[in-house]
Amino acid sequence: MRVVTLSATYGTAGSVIxxxxxxxxxxxxVDRAIPGEVAEVLGCTLEEALARDDRAEHGLSMLLSGVMRLPAVTFGGLDVYLPGATPLPEDFVTHTERVIRRTARERGGVFLGRxxxxVLADHPGALHVRLDAPVARRVLQTATLTGxxxxxxxxxxxxADRARxxxxxxxxxxxxxxxxLYHLVLDSTTIPVDTCVEVIVTASTALS
Structure with a gap:
């Protein structure tokens, strides 16, 4: 089972690649499945988890205000309200890591962020990829793609950069x-998305 991790700065098309x-x-x-599993275990709603996912700019900005906020607790890229609970953020991060490791072991996958x-640095055959580019080009691509x-x-x-x-x-x-931290670092604002996909697929296949 192949495993690829993607660390994508904002504006580098990670959610497309x-x-x-x-x-x-x-x-x-493997992106939205992680908050879904974590939300189920912690007893918060899926809507709460998805609304504050770490791939959304409104959720990311909340990370900047400090990791020990309560009752809003940041964990594994999520920011979830747990009424009457005061768990440590580290507890949630630990659980998120367990979800990632178990999924990689049992099904493989392409993991975005978190x-x-x-977390999977020692996973056999995992390919680790960073998508990055100069800020000016990421700004332009964000404006072009989102309007x-x-x-x-x-x-x-x-x-997003500051929060992540x-x-x-x-x-x-x-x-x-x-x-x-990575086997590959790609500038997906200059290299076409299809080419980035091809490079990552080829590299992952070579590792397996």
Missing amino acids: GPAVAGRLGVPF AAAI VSEEEARRLVRD TAYVRHFYRADPASAT
Whole structure:
């Protein structure tokens, strides 16, 4: 079973490239399934989890206000309200890691975000990929793909970068931009999306 992790900065088409790679490799694209499982275990609604998923800019911005907020608790890229509960954020991150590891072991998959390259660093045959590009090109691509103004696109990119970096640094004491975490680093604002998919599929096949 093939495993690919994608660390994608905002504006690099991770949510497009991920499913395409998964389809080519014949494995699940693992993104929304993670908050679904975590929400079920923790007793919050799926709607709450999905509404605050770490791939959404409105959820990411909340990470910047601090990881120990209560009763809103940040975990595994999610921000969920748990009435009357005061669990530690680290508990939720630990559970998210378990979901990722179990899914990789049992089904394989393409995992988007949630520090999966670190969580699955020792998984046999896993390919770890970083999608990144200069801010100016990511802003332009965000504006083009979403139809928002360049000013709004710049805000989305800035807030997402800060939030995702803060999350990885806090819980894993690592820099998500470090090339040492990945086998491949691709600029998907310059290299066409289809070509990025082909490169990732070829590299994953070579590792298995």
